[in-house]
Amino acid sequence: MAEPVGMAKPGGENLLFLTDEQLRKGIEAMFFAYRAFTADPDRILENYEYGRAHHRAIHFINRQPGLTVNTLLSMLGVTKQSLNRVLRTLVEDGLVEARVGRNDKRERHLHLTVGGAALERELSDAQRTRMRAAYRSTGPTAVAGFRQVLEAMMDPDLRRHYNTMKDGQT
Amino acid sequence: MAEPVGMAKPGGENLLFLTDEQLRKGIEAMFFAYRAFTADPDRILENYEYGRAHHRAIHFINRQPGLTVNTLLSMLGVTKQSLNRVLRTLVEDGLVEARVGRNDKRERHLHLTVGGAALERELSDAQRTRMRAAYRSTGPTAVAGFRQVLEAMMDPDLRRHYNTMKDGQT
DNA sequence: CTTGGAAAGTCAACAACGCTGACATAATAT
DNA sequence: ATATTATGTCAGCGTTGTTGACTTTCCAAG
Numbered sequence: 553m554a555e556p557v558g559m560a561k562p563g564g565e566n567l568l569f570l571t572d573e574q575l576r577k578g579i580e581a582m583f584f585a586y587r588a589f590t591a592d593p594d595r596i597l598e599n600y601e602y603g604r605a606h607h608r609a610i611h612f613i614n615r616q617p618g619l620t621v622n623t624l625l626s627m628l629g630v631t632k633q634s635l636n637r638v639l640r641t642l643v644e645d646g647l648v649e650a651r652v653g654r655n656d657k658r659e660r661h662l663h664l665t666v667g668g669a670a671l672e673r674e675l676s677d678a679q680r681t682r683m684r685a686a687y688r689s690t691g692p693t694a695v696a697g698f699r700q701v702l703e704a705m706m707d708p709d710l711r712r713h714y715n716t717m718k719d720g721q722t
Numbered sequence: 723m724a725e726p727v728g729m730a731k732p733g734g735e736n737l738l739f740l741t742d743e744q745l746r747k748g749i750e751a752m753f754f755a756y757r758a759f760t761a762d763p764d765r766i767l768e769n770y771e772y773g774r775a776h777h778r779a780i781h782f783i784n785r786q787p788g789l790t791v792n793t794l795l796s797m798l799g800v801t802k803q804s805l806n807r808v809l810r811t812l813v814e815d816g817l818v819e820a821r822v823g824r825n826d827k828r829e830r831h832l833h834l835t836v837g838g839a840a841l842e843r844e845l846s847d848a849q850r851t852r853m854r855a856a857y858r859s860t861g862p863t864a865v866a867g868f869r870q871v872l873e874a875m876m877d878p879d880l881r882r883h884y885n886t887m888k889d890g891q892t
Numbered sequence: 893c894t895t896g897g898a899a900a901g902t903c904a905a906c907a908a909c910g911c912t913g914a915c916a917t918a919a920t921a922t
Numbered sequence: 923a924t925a926t927t928a929t930g931t932c933a934g935c936g937t938t939g940t941t942g943a944c945t946t947t948c949c950a951a952g
Contacts, residue, residue, distance in 0.1 A: 569862040575850045584880040585872035586756050603937055634939055658899045658948050680745045686874035692739040697867020702755035704856035710754040773908045804910055828918045828929040
């Protein structure tokens with residue numbers, strides 16, 4: 553630790569934090585942190601014979617109950633065939649309910665069952681625990697920067713989903 | 723769990739940034755940002771019929787030339803069998819050279835060839851471009867926080883690799 | 893009311909990349 | 923010298939991503 557990530561910016565801008573070396577460290581930080589970020593849920597999922605794809609589906613269904621398959625598709629950024637395989641097992645196992653739309657009966661509105669909500673809680677508890685520890689040890693200023701940089705890295709389409717959910721339904 | 727971490731503490735610290743809602747936003751920020759983070763290299767790799775695993779191997783071989791298969795293994799956190807498949811294609815295609823160790827002939831010391839270095843450059847250029855844009859638009863304070871939180875999230879073992887390389891060749 | 897198109901789902905095949913098990917070879921310890 | 927440990931390879935399997943082709947259901951416009 554303890555090296556210049558960028559000094560003040562007096563008259564001329566100091567751009568030390570934009571060197572290739574700094575960028576490489578950021579890249580590796582993303583790699584190692586993401587590995588840790590997914591490790592806890594992955595361990596839990598093994599007990600249920602589910603994978604990371606199931607976790608992601610459960611997360612967003614919990615986040616926005618009643619969303620359609622198509623909406624979920626665009627959030628996850630996978631093909632419908634890939635999502636369908638995951639969704640089918642979750643419905644079969646009674647963790648997710650797919651209700652036919654009232655206005656548009658072609659649509660399937662997705663909800664977690666009681667069992668699905670329980671698994672969601674178990675998974676997100678594990679993930680939040682790690683993130684809470686990281687947040688706590690670094691403080692609110694670092695957390696704000698963390699979120700700002702991540703948001704700036706997103707593709708506009710993905711950022712739309714992120715922001716939608718951020719403001720969406722409180 | 724799920725207690726209001728929000729308000730204030732006896733001491734007077736404001737812990738609003740530790741609410742479950744804030745944590746959830748951090749989790750989703752990680753998800754969406756990582757997707758964007760890998761999107762650029764993934765697009766390039768398609769042209770070469772390689773995948774993300776090849777990228778990771780190339781990155782770390784470039785980062786620390788001459789490292790052994792075992793060392794690379796512990797950085798990537800996969801099984802040696804999984805890495806071997808990737809490494810074999812890279813050697814066959816003339817992007818990586820695996821030199822038998824002089825002291826210990828069991829070891830293979832890995833180096834990028836000229837062609838391997840060229841691909842590494844192409845991939846990391848794409849990744850750096852996105853990260854540079856994010857860094858520039860958020861500034862050095864945010865970048866420092868970004869790195870701090872990511873580092874705090876890592877497992878100790880992975881963090882060791884991260885720090886080792888960080889000090890490696892400044 | 894017929895038809896065009898969007899939404900959802902299915903089936904098949906394939907690729908990337910995790911995994912375990914079995915094995916060959918080299919170094920080391922007994 | 924022989925057994926054990928370390929390193930790397932080969933073979934096969936599972937998850938999850940992909941594309942392509944196709945059907946069914948439904949809404950809406952002509």
